Amino acid sequence: MVQPDQSIEMMELNNTKNSNVSNKRNSIKKVIDSIAVSLIGLGFGFAITVSTLVDHWRCKNMNINYQMMGNTSSVATMNFTGMNGMDSGNKFNPGLSYDENSMINATLNNAETSTTNMNMVSNNMGRFMDLYLINDMNCIASGTFSFYIACIFLAAMIATISVNLTKIPRKLVLVVSSLLFCAGFLANACAMTFASLAIISRFLTGFGIGLGLTAMVPYIKDNATKKSKDILSVIAPTNIALGCLVTTLFAMVNFTSIHSYRCIFITYGIFFLFLSFYLLKIEDIEKEPESQMEDTETPKKIPTLQLFKDNIKPLIANILLHISQQWCMVNGVLMFSNEIFKDSNVRGEFLVLDPVVGSVILTLINFVGNFISAIWCQITKDKIVIYSFSHVFALICLFFLGASVQPAFFTILFIAAFSFGLGPMVWAIGPELFNNDFRKIGISVGNMVNWISSFLIPYIYGLVADSPMQRYLFFLGATILTINAIVLFFLLDLKKAFKSFMERLKF
Structure with a gap:
C-alpha cells in the first residue's frame, strides 16, 4: 500500500517530468519558429539574382x-x-x-x-x-531592365522607413513580408507580356525585403533559445547568400521555352505562401530595449543635435563603411555577372567560363564567405582587421577589372574578398560604434545610405552594360575605396586594432 508521503513524492516527480517535457517541447518549438523566420532571408537572395532567369527580356x-x-x-x-x-x-x-x-x-x-x-x-x-x-511588345530596353533589377532596393528603403515610423506588431510584419514575397514572385511569373507588371512585382518583392530584414534578426534574438540564438542570428543573414545560390543553380537548367522560368517563380511564390501560413502560428515575445527598461522617473533627455555632435565621428565612419560596401560595385557585378563571363573566350582569357557557371561560382563563393565570416564574428573580436584586409584586396581587384585585365578571374577574386569582410563585417562593425542613446539613429542613417546606394549601383551598372563606360565604374569604385580607406584608418583607429591583433597572434 502506497503511503501518503510517497504518493505526494510521486506526484511531484510526475509534475517535474511533465514540466521538463513541456519545456523541452517549447524549446524545440522556439528553435523551429526561429528557423522558419530566418527563411525570410531567402526571398532577398532569390530577388537579387533573378536577372539570370529573365535576361532574355532585355x-x-x-x-x-x-x-x-x-x-x-x-x-x-x-x-x-x-x-x-x-x-x-x-x-x-x-x-x-x-x-x-x-x-x-x-x-x-x-x-x-x-x-x-x-x-x-x-x-x-x-x-x-x-x-x-519575343517582339517589341514584350521586350524590355536596357534602361527599363536596369530599373527592374534595381527597384527592389528603392522599395525596401520605403518599407524600412514606413515600418520604423509605425508601431506594427513584429509578427504581423513577418507575415506581411512573406505574403509580399509570394505576391511579388507570382506576379513576376505573369510579367512576360506586360513589362509594367514586372516592375510592380519587383516593388512587391522589395517591400517584402524591407519589412523582413527589419523584423527577422530581432525576432530570433528575442525568441530563440540561449543555445541556438547566436547561431540562428548568423544563419538568418546567410540565407540571403543561399537564396542567390539557389537561383543561379536554377539558371543552369537548359530551358527551351522563354516562359519556362515561370515555374521557378511560381515555386518561390508557393513556398512563401506556406511560410506565411506557418508564421501566423508562431509566438512572438517582443522584449523592450534596455533604454526603456531603465528607471524612467528621472529621464535624462539629450537634445538630438547634441547627440549628433557627440557621435559625429562614429556616424561618419558608419556612413563610409556602407558607401564602401555598395560603391565597390558588388551588386552590379552579381546582378550582371553574365555580361562579365560571356566573352571570356573571345578576349582570350586563361579562365574561360560559361556565364551561368560563372554566376554559380560567384554566388557559391559569396555564400561560403558570408557563412565563415558570420561564424568568425561570433568567436573573435578582430572584425575591423578582417574588414581592412578585405577592403584593400577588393580595391586591388577593382583596378584590374577597370583595366580589363583577366576580368573573369579578378571578378571571382573580388567576390571572394567582398564576401569575407567588406560585405558582412559592415553590419557587424556599425552597431558597435555608437553608444546606446544614438545606436538606433546611427544604424538607421547607415541603412538609408546602403539602400540608396544599392538602388543606384545596379541601375547605373545596367545602363552602361556592354559599353566602355562600364570599366570606368570600376575605377570610380576603386577611387572611392581608396579615399574611404584613408579616412577610416583614423576614424576606426586601425593602428590600435592591428596592434591588438598582433598581440593575440604572439600569444
Whole structure:
C-alpha cells in the first residue's frame, strides 16, 4: 500500500517530468519558429539574382525582328548598328548549335559592339524553341531592365522607413513580408507580356525585403533559445547568400521555352505562401530595449543635435563603411555577372567560363564567405582587421577589372574578398560604434545610405552594360575605396586594432 508521503513524492516527480517535457517541447518549438523566420532571408537572395532567369527580356535595344518562314520554321533577322555608324545584318536560326551560330557571328566584322550583342543573343537566347514569340511588345530596353533589377532596393528603403515610423506588431510584419514575397514572385511569373507588371512585382518583392530584414534578426534574438540564438542570428543573414545560390543553380537548367522560368517563380511564390501560413502560428515575445527598461522617473533627455555632435565621428565612419560596401560595385557585378563571363573566350582569357557557371561560382563563393565570416564574428573580436584586409584586396581587384585585365578571374577574386569582410563585417562593425542613446539613429542613417546606394549601383551598372563606360565604374569604385580607406584608418583607429591583433597572434 502506497503511503501518503510517497504518493505526494510521486506526484511531484510526475509534475517535474511533465514540466521538463513541456519545456523541452517549447524549446524545440522556439528553435523551429526561429528557423522558419530566418527563411525570410531567402526571398532577398532569390530577388537579387533573378536577372539570370529573365535576361532574355532585355532585347528591345537589339532591334530584333522575327518572321515566320512557312509553317514549320522561324528565322530571326537581327539588325545591328556598329560603332562606326554602318549597319550589319545576319540571319539567326534558333535551331542551330552554338558552334554554327558562332560561325555566323564571325561574319559580323563591323564593330565590337555588334559582335558582343550577337554573341549574347546566340549564347543566351538561341536555345529557345519559341524565340519567335519575343517582339517589341514584350521586350524590355536596357534602361527599363536596369530599373527592374534595381527597384527592389528603392522599395525596401520605403518599407524600412514606413515600418520604423509605425508601431506594427513584429509578427504581423513577418507575415506581411512573406505574403509580399509570394505576391511579388507570382506576379513576376505573369510579367512576360506586360513589362509594367514586372516592375510592380519587383516593388512587391522589395517591400517584402524591407519589412523582413527589419523584423527577422530581432525576432530570433528575442525568441530563440540561449543555445541556438547566436547561431540562428548568423544563419538568418546567410540565407540571403543561399537564396542567390539557389537561383543561379536554377539558371543552369537548359530551358527551351522563354516562359519556362515561370515555374521557378511560381515555386518561390508557393513556398512563401506556406511560410506565411506557418508564421501566423508562431509566438512572438517582443522584449523592450534596455533604454526603456531603465528607471524612467528621472529621464535624462539629450537634445538630438547634441547627440549628433557627440557621435559625429562614429556616424561618419558608419556612413563610409556602407558607401564602401555598395560603391565597390558588388551588386552590379552579381546582378550582371553574365555580361562579365560571356566573352571570356573571345578576349582570350586563361579562365574561360560559361556565364551561368560563372554566376554559380560567384554566388557559391559569396555564400561560403558570408557563412565563415558570420561564424568568425561570433568567436573573435578582430572584425575591423578582417574588414581592412578585405577592403584593400577588393580595391586591388577593382583596378584590374577597370583595366580589363583577366576580368573573369579578378571578378571571382573580388567576390571572394567582398564576401569575407567588406560585405558582412559592415553590419557587424556599425552597431558597435555608437553608444546606446544614438545606436538606433546611427544604424538607421547607415541603412538609408546602403539602400540608396544599392538602388543606384545596379541601375547605373545596367545602363552602361556592354559599353566602355562600364570599366570606368570600376575605377570610380576603386577611387572611392581608396579615399574611404584613408579616412577610416583614423576614424576606426586601425593602428590600435592591428596592434591588438598582433598581440593575440604572439600569444
